[in-house]
Amino acid sequence: MKEQKQKNKKGILARYGLIVTVLMLFAFMVIFSAAKIAFTTEGKRWREVGEKETVIRDRVILPKRGNIYTCDGKLLASTEPLYSIYMDFWADGIEKDTLLKYVGPLSAALAGKFPDRSAAQYKGLIMNGWNMREKEERQIRDNEAKGIDRKVSLRSRYVKILRKDISYVDLKEIRTYPFWNKRSNKSGLIAEERNARKKPFGNLATRTVGSVYKDLEKGGASGLELKYDSLLKGVPGVKFRQKIHGKWIDVVEKPAKEGWDIVTTIDATIQDITERSLRDKLIETEAESGTAIIMEVKSGEIKGIVNLDRMGGGSYAEGNPNAFSYMNEPGSTFKTVSAMVALDDGVVTPIDSFYVGTGLFQYNKRWVRDHYWRRGRDRGYLTVEEGLAVSSNIVMSKMILKGYENNPAKFVEGIDRIGLRKQLAWDVPLSGIEGTSSIRFPDDKSNYWSKTTLPWMSFGYETQVPPIYMLMFYNGIANGGKMIKPFIAKQFIEDGKVIENIEAEVVNQKMCKETTLEQIHRMLRGVVDEGTARVVASDYFNIAGKTGTAQIASGGRYSDYYVSFCGYFPAEQPLYTIFVGLRKPKGVPSGGGMAGMVFKNIAEQTYLRKVKLTVNDCDVDSALIKNPVLKNGNWDFNLALLDVLKLPAGDLSEAAGWVKMKQNNKVYEPQPLALKGSLIPDVHGMGARDAVYLLEKSGLRVHLSGSGKVVSQSFPPGQRLVKGTTITIILR
Structure with a gap:
């Protein structure tokens, strides 16, 4: 027994020793392999493979693009995240049985939320993705079995499920749907984030604010978005994605730096008033396009700027930057410039007179015509002040010829003295000569100075001045002779702190002598009180300004019209300057009746909403208090x-x-009101409802244009009535 025990003990020790030896050999092999992986090139290769499977490096973090605000804090443009929705059918935990169980309810939920596809279409899309994954698996196995070292493209890893990108709120909702409410490694749900530009106020000042490329990484495409792209876009960051316990986690190496915010001078209320007023008149006149700008006199801040072009179907939308890019001959609004130069040089006084006769004056075999020349009425002599009031081309041309016929360069030097030929940079990116004032000089070899250039320049032809320059000039008159550049970008803000405040650039500290300024101011009042802009006069305050009606040069001849009005209000203590221009309106062109009425609407609505009144202003006898x-x-x-x-x-x-x-x-x-069944009734001063009722009751067909009350009817009252005839009534 004792020998047997001894023999068993030796056998146990031998087996134990064998086991220990095997374990030691295994441990040695592990240590050897670990050392080999740690310190040889093979280890480097395996680390790269492992990292490739679990880490995705150097992914860009897109910065949030800066916001653009109105001066009163309303958002004109902002950035919000949108999500593209995909499914990864190679997700580690996705199971076919579970997918088949929930694909029906998931598809029904998606069709209810995003009805651009039916539930059956969503189900087909998802199952096609799964079938694609199975096909790819079979291909991989076949390649391995045949020993083919060929990579199979895994198209089922990213199958787009929703056509349109969705908001974060929608993303949270779809994550509650059947199957997609599981962890991403089991549901295969992928939400790929991207930044998108949104305009909460829709088309409000949209041409000025500008646009960005669909791929936001490319930055601004137009307007403020392009001009200040380098400030708005921010600085990208860097992150990597690491797979931990089957779940991908973002790890930020370098955070993105958000773009600066921009506060503009735009006032949302005034911008809306300006846009509605211009749009209504464009629709009424069926004009090709139009622009309206309103700026604060003292600060130079543009409070509203609208550029509308006619689109298909007769609608109007923001298109070209017309305020800067209208390179037309300005017409009669330029007469104020001519008068200022001549008065300042002492060539004339406001009461000097010139013979205008029937409105025709020939100079170097070319006719200068006043707007009334076809009537044949001899008006005799008109003073300079009267000539500006009634917009006489003859008075302006004779005045400038008197002072500068033998030295035309002196006239252009006077325009230079005012500051209208100064080249300026604007908040809106432009190309070519857009946004510059193109005024001829006698010795300019590239722009021929003809024998008739001087008199034609005097009333706004043979020169190009965009609306923004005319606005700046008239604002200089309103601002006591100090010309300042209109601007839009007011503040730059980083992380809630104001980095820079912008103030208006002074273009000319003093445009002319004080006496000249007083004379010009009085003459512009006369244009509204007694001249071509009488319809612009307001019941609430005095207005000073000038009408403009210029033919448009095209193909070597003149056709169609460009009508405009530029002025300021209240005339005694100006607060705002406004320019309005309409290109190719239908009907009889009128700087006062077309552009001037837009000016009046903008001015009155702005005044009643924005101007703060004292107690004395609210007296019962005040002109502001009127019965309807x-x-x-x-x-x-x-x-x-x-x-x-x-x-x-x-x-x-x-x-x-x-x-x-x-x-x-x-x-x-x-x-x-006398009414006779056989005669056309008088509907002047009626609203649309009453006028149409009365005319149709008489047996006439009615074509209506405009809104307000009737100011004209195509057949005069009292004329014999022919039933079935169409009568046109115009309302304002």
């Missing part, structure tokens, strides 16, 4: 309205259903 104006029309309706408003109504002298309304001593006096 009643339109002509149905007496019963007007009487009912007066009763509701508790306003005094006079007695009707005779029974009548239709009346003309007059206001005497704050009492509304109705006057019977």
Whole structure:
């Protein structure tokens, strides 16, 4: 027994020794392999393979693009994340049985949220992705079995499920859907983030704000977005993705630096007023395009800027930067420049007169015509002040010829003295000569100076001045002779801190003598009070400005018109300067009746919303407090309205259903409107409803244009009526 035990003990020790020896050999092999991997090139190769499978390096972190704001803090442009939705059918934990169980409910949920595909189409798309993965698996196995070292393209790793990118709110919702509510390694859901540019106010000042490329990494494409792209875009960061426990995690190496925010001078309320006023007139006149700009006199800040071009279907949208790129001959708005130069040089005084006759004047075999020349009326002599008021081309040309015929360079030097030939950089990127003032000089070899250039320049031809320059010039008059450059970008902000405040650049500290400025100011008042812009006069404040009506040069001849109005208000203590221009309007062109009425609408609405009044301004006798104006029309309706408003109504002298309304001593006096069945009724002063009713009741067909009250009808009242005839009425 003792020997047997001893023998068993030796056998156990031998087996134990063998096991220990094997374990030691295995440990040695592990240590050897580890050392080999750690210190040889083979180790480097395996580390690269391992890192490739678990780490994705040097991925760019796109910075958030800076916001663009109005001066009152409203967002004009901002960046928000959007997500492209894919499925990875090679995800580690995705199982076919689970997918088949939930693909129906998932597809139904997607179709309910994103109805551009049906539930059946979503199901087909997802199952096609899974079938693609199985096909790729079979291909891999076949290659391995045949010993073919060929990489199989795994197209099922990124199958796009949703056509459109979605917001973060939508992303959170779809992550609650069946199957997609699992971890990403089991659901295969991939949400690829990208930044997108949004404009919360839609098309408000959209041409000025500008646009970015669809690929936001390319940056700004136009407007402020392009001009200040280097500040807005920020600095990209760097990250890598690491796979830990089957889940990819982003690790930031270098954080992205957000772009600067820009605060503009744009006032959202004034911008909206300006856009609506211009759009309404463009629709009424069917013009090709138009621009309107309003700036603060003292600061140079542009509060509203609108550029509208006619699109298909007669609609209007922001297109070209017309405020800067209209390189037209300005026409009669330039006459103020000529008058300022001549008055400042002592060539004339406001009361000097020139013979205009019937409105025709020939110079070097070329005719200068005033707008009334076809009437044949001899107007005799007009003073310089009267000539500007009625926009006489003859007065302007004779005035400039008197002072500069023998020395035309002196006239252009006077324009230089004002500052209109100075080359300026604007907040909106432009190309070529856009945004510059192209004014001829007698010895300019590239721009021929003809024998008739001087008189034609005097009333705004043979020269190109974009709207922004005319705005700047008239604002200089309103600003006491100090010309400042209009601007849009007001502040640059980084991380909530103001980095830079922008102030207007002074173009000319003093445009002209003080006496000249006073004379020009008085003459511009006369244009509105007694001249071509009488329709622009306001009941609330005085306006000073000048109309412009210029033919457009095209193909070596003149055709169509460009009408404009530029001025400031209130005339005594100017707060705002406005330029309005309409290109190729239909109808009789009128700087006052077309562009001037847009000016008036913008000015009055801006004044009533933005100007703060003192207690004295609100006195009951103030011009600001007025009883409403009643339109002509149905007496019963007007009487009912007066009763509701508790306003005094006079007695009707005779029974009548239709009346003309007059206001005497704050009492509304109705006057019977004579109607005869065989004659065309008088609908002047009526609203659209009453006018159309009365005309159609008479048997006429009605074509209506504009809004407000009737200002003209194509057949005069009292003319014999022919039933079925179409009559056109224009409302303003």
